[in-house]
Amino acid sequence: MNDKWMQFTQDIKELYKKDFVPLHEPTFNGNEIKYVTECIESGWVSSVGAYVTRFEQDLANFVGAKRAVAVVNGTAALHIALKVVGVKPKDEVLMPSLTFIATANAASYLGAVPHFVDVSMKTLGMDSEKLHLYLEQISEFRNGELYNKQTGCRIAAIVPMHTFGHPADINGILEICDRYNLPLVEDAAESLGSYYNKKHTGSFGKINAFSFNGNKIITTGGGGALVTDDEELADYAKHLTTTAKVPHKWEYEHDSIGYNYRMPNINAALGCAQLEKMNTFIQHKRDLTEFYKIALSDFADSELFTEPENAKSNYWLQTILLDGSKNRDEILRFLNENGVMSRPIWKPMHQLPMFKECPSMDLNVTEQLNRRLINIPSTPVEVK
Numbered sequence: 001m002n003d004k005w006m007q008f009t010q011d012i013k014e015l016y017k018k019d020f021v022p023l024h025e026p027t028f029n030g031n032e033i034k035y036v037t038e039c040i041e042s043g044w045v046s047s048v049g050a051y052v053t054r055f056e057q058d059l060a061n062f063v064g065a066k067r068a069v070a071v072v073n074g075t076a077a078l079h080i081a082l083k084v085v086g087v088k089p090k091d092e093v094l095m096p097s098l099t100f101i102a103t104a105n106a107a108s109y110l111g112a113v114p115h116f117v118d119v120s121m122k123t124l125g126m127d128s129e130k131l132h133l134y135l136e137q138i139s140e141f142r143n144g145e146l147y148n149k150q151t152g153c154r155i156a157a158i159v160p161m162h163t164f165g166h167p168a169d170i171n172g173i174l175e176i177c178d179r180y181n182l183p184l185v186e187d188a189a190e191s192l193g194s195y196y197n198k199k200h201t202g203s204f205g206k207i208n209a210f211s212f213n214g215n216k217i218i219t220t221g222g223g224g225a226l227v228t229d230d231e232e233l234a235d236y237a238k239h240l241t242t243t244a245k246v247p248h249k250w251e252y253e254h255d256s257i258g259y260n261y262r263m264p265n266i267n268a269a270l271g272c273a274q275l276e277k278m279n280t281f282i283q284h285k286r287d288l289t290e291f292y293k294i295a296l297s298d299f300a301d302s303e304l305f306t307e308p309e310n311a312k313s314n315y316w317l318q319t320i321l322l323d324g325s326k327n328r329d330e331i332l333r334f335l336n337e338n339g340v341m342s343r344p345i346w347k348p349m350h351q352l353p354m355f356k357e358c359p360s361m362d363l364n365v366t367e368q369l370n371r372r373l374i375n376i377p378s379t380p381v382e383v384k
Helices: 003-016 032-042 050-063 074-084 101-109 128-138 170-180 231-240 265-276 278-295 328-337 364-372
Strands: 067-071 092-096 113-117 139-142 145-148 155-158 208-211 224-228 302-304 318-322 373-376
Touching: 003 278, 003 328, 032 050, 032 265, 050 067, 050 224, 050 265, 067 074, 067 231, 074 101, 074 208, 074 224, 074 231, 092 101, 101 113, 113 128, 128 139, 128 170, 145 155, 155 170, 224 231, 265 278, 278 302, 278 318, 318 364, 328 373, 364 373
Parallel strands: 092 113, 092 155
Antiparallel strands: 067 224, 139 145, 208 224, 302 318, 318 373
16 A cells, blocks of 8 residues: 555544544543433333433434434334334335345335335435436336336335435435335434435434444434324334333233334433534534545545535545545555554445345446445544
């Protein structure tokens, strides 16, 4: 590797003041210890408690939605979101192949089939123009519902994912939802703090999913949430994630198959403290972006991926776009061996053995990006 890449690694280690810089660490410098201690001292550490209620209210307010339902992780949130919008066994769910496996797993939990869509070079998210042309060719309406002519299966929902915090083309996707009568479920697992046309991601769909895993912009340790403006859907989601238990002071009565998915109070306590720091985290993320822009400014073969037009990204994971001739694996090896943790994007879903037979459109951009994208250290840090 050349001297520029060596200087790049040194600049990152100097910024973080570490000999080894992780990809993304949690930042605990607020009220986390205070709130978790209060939770422990109260004895209410499981899925019922004041911090769960507070976290749900604070999250809904932050996103600009009416309701939030806190659950154990983002995958559970996606699973329940698809269930409550009516996805059934053998249905197909439109989603990008360029996503974390949770998106595809959530559909599979319902016996549904992921149907993979290509992404845009401009957003890294679902390519709405390409998808519209594709659906014109392969789909038809039967009794007001959309069907795949090639498989004979109903197409039941569309799930865009906001990759690394960069908002997908929501307006274009909403047009497809209106044209084809499809419910929108946003996979906003990575995009807390991101906005599309000044509206928060995860507030456009019928019901949407967030994640608060340890490597996200805020964390509850493990955790996720469903967010919606639909009160009835929120109540149904909360009921299902509370084992479908019928409320009663002492009786255990359940009216359907439910899931033990509610977020514990101790995790919610952590989340309340983390949400209080969101504006600081976002500012540090954006300052880090400017740092990387300067650090990469004279690289002829690499550039930092930046937020799409009409969007404000949380820059959850900083992302380098290599030119087509650069050896991705050589750069990854060099950075990691020199103390700067970096990784490739996820292997595209259509290339995984359990999903390789799923329906898909032409995925040439996804496959190009698989060879060209790497993530670099992204922990919020004060840039001086």
